[in-house]
Amino acid sequence: MLVVDSASPPAKAAAVAGFAAEAGVRLLRTDEAGLSLARNLGLAEAKGSWVAFLDDDAVPEPGWAAALLDRIATLPEGAAALGGRILPAWEAPLPGWWPPSLRGVLTIIEWEGFGEVGVDLPDGIEIYGANMAFAAAPIRDVGGFAETLGRVGDRLLSGEEVDVVEALRARGYRAFYEGAAAVRHSIQRDRLRPGWLLSRLLWQGATDALRDRAGKNGHSRLLGAAARLLVQAPLLLWPNTSPTLLRARCGAAYNLGYLRGRWFAGAA
Numbered sequence: 001m002l003v004v005d006s007a008s009p010p011a012k013a014a015a016v017a018g019f020a021a022e023a024g025v026r027l028l029r030t031d032e033a034g035l036s037l038a039r040n041l042g043l044a045e046a047k048g049s050w051v052a053f054l055d056d057d058a059v060p061e062p063g064w065a066a067a068l069l070d071r072i073a074t075l076p077e078g079a080a081a082l083g084g085r086i087l088p089a090w091e092a093p094l095p096g097w098w099p100p101s102l103r104g105v106l107t108i109i110e111w112e113g114f115g116e117v118g119v120d121l122p123d124g125i126e127i128y129g130a131n132m133a134f135a136a137a138p139i140r141d142v143g144g145f146a147e148t149l150g151r152v153g154d155r156l157l158s159g160e161e162v163d164v165v166e167a168l169r170a171r172g173y174r175a176f177y178e179g180a181a182a183v184r185h186s187i188q189r190d191r192l193r194p195g196w197l198l199s200r201l202l203w204q205g206a207t208d209a210l211r212d213r214a215g216k217n218g219h220s221r222l223l224g225a226a227a228r229l230l231v232q233a234p235l236l237l238w239p240n241t242s243p244t245l246l247r248a249r250c251g252a253a254y255n256l257g258y259l260r261g262r263w264f265a266g267a268a
Helices: 010-023 035-045 064-074 100-106 136-141 160-170 194-214 219-237 246-263
Strands: 002-006 026-030 050-053 058-060 079-090 114-116 132-135 174-187
Touching: 002 010, 002 035, 010 026, 026 035, 035 050, 035 136, 035 160, 050 064, 050 136, 064 079, 064 174, 079 136, 079 160, 100 194, 100 246, 132 136, 132 160, 136 160, 160 174, 194 219, 194 246, 219 246
Parallel strands: 002 026, 079 174
Antiparallel strands: 050 132, 058 174, 079 132, 114 174
């Protein structure tokens, strides 16, 4: 097992080192912050034919590793990615004002079944970074995780795991989901605020824009986002502490993030 410390300050770095020593795992450290960079460092040092990833706020449920290994052993030829269930560990109850359609931005996947990405999974079931595994050689062949995407400090860019799964599938590899391999993902109290949700949607817009820029696609999406924002712009003046009209304001935040991500290098 590898633990990657992504540029933690001295006190936290010491705590991470103590944890790694106590658990008997190998510690890697990078002085440059970045989730994708840290994952790529771990990928480069891993020795197995498959590499599983967990985020630092995800705790495996009993049987997680066995469920992954059992499923990997039965995957068909060409399988190169496997995601699992991500159950919430709430620090506080989900507020009643939270739009049900946006529950997924908290990185929650509760479906218990098995299926193939792009073939027979229900809508919204994808491979997310809190619980995923990849065949090592194929993911290295596609260059690992895009370091222009993924969290870096307070920059809530995402999409790096979606990007790598799409790159693998474009080369003919297959990706699967196994609900029996489950983790508990900490949902911090600080995220359960209107301001956090609006920020998360703004960064999602920036993420999608960066992915469209990289693929030289999305001209119609750019025009659509600009047209919608012309109508939605007054919603951006609403106080970030208010849950009023939140779903519509999230749409405005997303479109603003998309435009900023398309027009400015480095996104929002």
